[in-house]
Amino acid sequence: MENQETDKELYILWKSGDKETALSMVFMYTLNCKIKGWWEEVTLMVWGPSAKLLATDEELQGRVRQMMESGIHVTACISCAQMFGVVEDLRSLGIDVKPLGLPLSELLQANKKVLSV
Template sequence: MNEGIVSENQNKLLVIWSSGDREVALSMVFMYVLNARKNDWWDEIMLLIWGPSAEILGMDPDLRAPIRELINQGVQVTACRACADLFDVSDRLARMGVQVDHMGEPLTGMIKEGWKVLTF
């Protein structure tokens, strides 16, 4: 393992939000990510919308403002295109400012590079 790669990325966080439970989003995911960004707990934060979370974000208007705030605070918010397409919400997510991309290879790369991963 290349120690240089790991040490360079030890302060990068990938939050994988896969839960379709809106309360998990509102009371855990969004709250932690926003506070982590505002308090500079991590140099870089990416929120990955994966699976059922894509559907709930695309359908629940109460979740849109918190996502916009995260984006405005500098959090990279990305959705898995395969998941978003499955739930037919890719266009809705993109209109919210969410980057919608295929994520299998990028996710694998981030893990191999030593990003810390937190899953909800």
């Protein structure tokens, strides 16, 4: 049986470079998870092509700011951000840009709730 802390944490791995996927699923669900209390702790992990999309799209940037203001932790993979040349763009949004390979592996090995989109 899982402990209660595990049951209250959700990690959303956003890896799609598609804006419609971001708006109609990733962002809508992520924000509602927090503001409606479906999950106590919510983390959005920006990975791969989503890093480039976020760095270049003002509408999505505004949505991410709204998420952060709602208490959602937003982090981005530094290797992906470096690949697309957007490290400073993401950091300027207040996103925690850091290595995520090991942390993601640890989440999965600990049977944490990870939703990949």
